Amino acid sequence: MKKSLLTAMFATVLAMPVFAEDKPLNPWQHCGIGAMVFPENGAAAAISNILWDLGTTAVSSNISSQESCEGSPKVAAAKFITETYASLEDETAKGQGQHLSAMLDILGCSDSVRTDVISDVQASFADMLSDNSYELKNQQQKAESYYNVVQSATTSCAVI
Numbered sequence: 296m297k298k299s300l301l302t303a304m305f306a307t308v309l310a311m312p313v314f315a316e317d318k319p320l321n322p323w324q325h326c327g328i329g330a331m332v333f334p335e336n337g338a339a340a341a342i343s344n345i346l347w348d349l350g351t352t353a354v355s356s357n358i359s360s361q362e363s364c365e366g367s368p369k370v371a372a373a374k375f376i377t378e379t380y381a382s383l384e385d386e387t388a389k390g391q392g393q394h395l396s397a398m399l400d401i402l403g404c405s406d407s408v409r410t411d412v413i414s415d416v417q418a419s420f421a422d423m424l425s426d427n428s429y430e431l432k433n434q435q436q437k438a439e440s441y442y443n444v445v446q447s448a449t450t451s452c453a454v455i
Contacts, residue, residue: 321443326370372401373442380438387413387420387441398445403453415448 376383379394386392390413404412423429423440432440 321446368401368403369446372398372445373438375401376442376445377435377438380434380441383441384420384437387416390414390417399449399452402445402449404449405452408451412448412452416445419444419448 375394375398379398382392382394383398386395395413399409399412420441423444429437429440
């Protein structure tokens with residue numbers, strides 16, 4: 296079981312894009328201990344972060360990599376998503392809720408775009424849930440996948 300879980304985890308991480316200056320910030324790839332050890336390779340950084348502590352240090356990078364992540368709304372959103380994933384999962388299905396609103400506040404989404412953003416998140420999240428590998432993911436992997444969905448949907452918000 297552990298071996299298959301690790302294999303699935305590594306396959307997921309290896310499928311992630313390698314860091315480039317024009318890529319958006321992904322806390323699992325660009326923050327934490329992994330980013331300090333592998334600054335030019337997002338996949339290796341994510342693997343390192345997951346192996347170290349399931350990525351929690353990367354997401355809460357206040358201590359581990361202040362120079363690259365401190366004060367970033369994207370990191371704050373990633374941390375919020377990680378901490379409230381179960382509520383966000385439920386509220387995304389409903390299309391409303393205090394956690395969903397708080398996440399959009401963190402990302403600087405104005406009232407005029409929220410309906411479209413939530414619709415985009417719901418559609419991508421439904422696709423994510425329909426993937427057979429979703430149930431094999433741990434909570435941290437699900438939160439990261441959700442973060443990626445949200446990041447794609449919030450390009451019209453203040454923080455992109």
